[in-house]
Amino acid sequence: MSVASLALRQALHAGLNGFAPLTALLGGPKVFDEPPRTVAFPYVTLGDAQTSDWSTDTSTGHEHSVLIHIWSRQGGQTEAHLIAGELVAALETVALDPVGQRLVNLRFATADIRREDDGRTWHGVVRFRAVTEPAA
Template identity: 60%
Template sequence: MSTAAVALRSAVHAALSSDGALVALLGGARVYDEPPRRPAFPYVTLGEARATDVSGDMAPTEEHQLTLYAWSRQGGHREAHVIAGALLQALDDAALTLAGHRLVNLRFSLADVRRDADGRTYHALVRFRAVTEPA
């Protein structure tokens, strides 16, 4: 993965961990790159990432797809929907600072909420699209 992808992921993690509305919904800064063995619900994980070179003639440019997951076991699907909304509020068109790179834009692209096979866990998948250039 590129250094831009690593910088983007780090900036997204920092932004979510310090977002007051999201932290309040989660009951703490429960935003994980890799969750602990037995995490307290609800929580958010950074999921899959994809980077594509979309460079033009002027400068190297990358397009990124970053997937976030919100995990809930309370209140049916409602809590997962509310947390997904908080992720959208925190990141859509956010002006994040990336180490060594410039974030051209960060936009919401997809959300999906579903119940897991255990019948009591809901998870929301929220995907964002970003474009980065070297700083």
Template identity: 55%
Template structure:
């Protein structure tokens, strides 16, 4: 398993098993691939960018991950609250990866906005991770 795949699986498992996040979402609503008609609110794993972070002796990668928070509750409040829970669940956490070692995982940025049509609020929550091996 690649470090990128292992990291994505660990992020998904961590979010899916976070009690506070599950309560805020109203159940197990963290998806790698969302269902055709998901119930709001929910979180999806999104884009990933991989950069070589190898040294002369160790293989390594920098991962830039984007998670998406989706809400249809009036106002930005719910999107902000869920974004905060995602940050708390992942920032500086030591996740176990299959075949690689997580050096660090840090929250870097969140953009929260209303989508066209005005019904849906969408947060892009970005993290940076560094892995060794894999």
């Protein structure tokens, strides 16, 4: 993982946990890199990240594909859809400041919500695309 990718993940973690509408739906700041064993549903985890070179002849940059996972067991798929909507709203609203990086672009790409094999858990996967460059 690159320094840019780690800085982006840390900024996402802080920004999402600080977005009041999302924390209200989750019942607190429940966005985790790795959830505690005893965490109550619903919660969100930062998932896989893919980083690729986005440099030009004159500047250095990285393109990031970031997955954010939603875990819910309440009210069918409704809660997972509401949380997905707040994730998108948060990342359209919150000013993220990755340390040592400038966030050039952050866009929603896709969302997928499905029932897990246990028949009780709804799992949402929301993908975002970001571009960063070193801060000047």
